[in-house]
Amino acid sequence: MADVIRIEEVSAHVGETVAIKGWLYLKTGKGKLQFLRVRDGTGIIQAVVFKKDVPAEVFEAARRLSQESSLVMTGTIRADPRAPGIPGGYELGVDDLQIVQVADEYPITPKEHGVEFLQDHRHLWIRSSRQWAILRVRATVIMAIRDWLDSNGYVNVDTPILTPAAGEGTTTLFEVDYFGQPTYLAQTGQLYNEADIYSFGKVYCFGPTFRAEKSKTRRHLTEFWMVEPEVAFCDLDDLMGIEEEFVSHIVRRTLEERGPELGLLERDTSALERVEPPFPRISYDEALEKLAAIRAETQDPVLKEALALEWGSDFGSPHETALTKLYDKPVFVYGYPTACKAFYMEPWPGRPEVSKSVDLLAPEGFGEIIGGSERISDPALLEQRIREHDLPPEAFTWYVDLRKFGSVPHSGFGLGVERTVAWITGTRHIRETSPYPRMLNRIYP
RNA sequence: AGCAGGGUAGCGCAAUGGUAGCGCACCAGGCCGUUAACCUGGGGGUUGCGGGUUCGAGUCCCGCCCCUGCUGCCA
Known part of the structure; x- marks a missing residue:
């Protein structure tokens, strides 16, 4: 298996095949293309899953992921100015993806929430x-x-x-x-x-x-x-x-x-x-x-x-x-x-x-x-x-x-x-x- | 503790005293570069609690609970 890297250090791994372990922060699906924004505790990186580049079951797994699902991804790091994240500018082209757990419906969405609700879910x-x-x-x-x-x-x-x-x-x-x-x-x-x-x-x-x-x-x-x-x-x-x-x-x-x-x-x-x-x-x-x-x-x-x-x-x-x-x-x-x-x-x-x-x-x-x-x-x-x-x-x-x-x-x-x-x-x-x-x-x- | 504002779907909000609705999330489908994506369809409610007024209360009145902001106190 490829070496596990930390998103914080992504700039040192451009062109390498690596693994990232983390949680799905946000997903924007686009038909035969899935953009996964994944956190690992040190940063956030965008992972891109192309239907034509991965086995059907891997693409299907990416489609099934809910917010905060835990996963292990393998793929190649590339620089891309379009890629959001912390630090931004790098993304992972996914070759393989394992789901550790598909998360239950997560209460905190990327939209607005009230103070009391957020504090109750600290x-x-x-x-x-x-x-x-x-x-x-x-x-x-x-x-x-x-x-x-x-x-x-x-x-x-x-x-x-x-x-x-x-x-x-x-x-x-x-x-x-x-x-x-x-x-x-x-x-x-x-x-x-x-x-x-x-x-x-x-x-x-x-x-x-x-x-x-x-x-x-x-x-x-x-x-x-x-x-x-x-x-x-x-x-x-x-x-x-x-x-x-x-x-x-x-x-x-x-x-x-x-x-x-x-x-x-x-x-x-x-x-x-x-x-x-x-x-x-x-x-x-x-x-x-x-x-x-x-x-x-x-x-x-x-x-x-x-x-x-x-x-x-x-x-x-x-x-x-x-x-x-x-x-x-x-x-x-x-x-x-x-x-x-x-x-x-x-x-x-x-x-x-x-x-x-x-x-x-x-x-x-x-x-x-x-x-x-x-x-x-x-x-x-x-x-x-x-x-x-x-x-x-x-x-x-x-x-x-x-x-x-x-x-x-x-x-x-x-x-x-x-x-x-x-x-x-x-x-x-x-x-x-x-x-x-x-x-x-x-x-x- | 004082003053002000608020409590409606999981979340954020709307609704002259007259059939409780919108967006997000969720479910089903579509989409080859999204940036909180978008399009079509769907399910989801004891309107904070208790009483009162009324033919009829989310809406008006009384009491209580909870939350937010500001002030006092301090780091």
């Missing part, structure tokens, strides 16, 4: 070319994340998912019964990261996090993946430098390795090619001024109302969108009011009402993909903040301990994988960037 929907491309990009983003961190001196030290107390008292947590003791699914690994830097210097944790927020928006999941680097002897400026190198690397790797997928998604890659350091850095105060200016200019009363903001409040979605439209690459906003941020953030020198925090907002209206800060290094101040936020001091004894044994300025951030993939792929709703998204009202399949 186990099948992931085969669709758009979903396939997004999830391939996701895998590359994850590889680029690990690659950059591993090759820049970060040690991967994963943090627990079952935790005894809230990481950031503010958000709602999923409670689980841990042998009779109430325990929570982690919403961040940051506090443990802060312990780990005192052993390794630079660390990151990477895994799923859980937030029981009743959010129903295009940018929220209740279970999402987050990578959280944490660095000793690192201030807020250093942190922004790390973030822009890190994010630029992720984008560059995706452009290098997932061109066909981004093409299928019709992503404007010129916008991604501009993502190189340095990124603009604006303070919260400057951002407020820019928003006020946009607000003064707009004729749209709805937007005018949505952009109203007092000093001291955190940005909402409309503010982020308006702000990022001013730039053609990701933008840092730093120095948020202390009152709207977590308890552990270092205050700005001389301005206790401002924290040494920084968010990174993705361009084109995709919004926040990173949240980070310099952490409090003084034990007395940290204890004071725990009291001010009404957190149970006994749960944070170990965390305060870290400030007593060689405390140093340190900073870290969390990057949301799904939001980053949504931005890079140009996907409007975050649910398509997770293989099996968990949301308010969605836990199946």
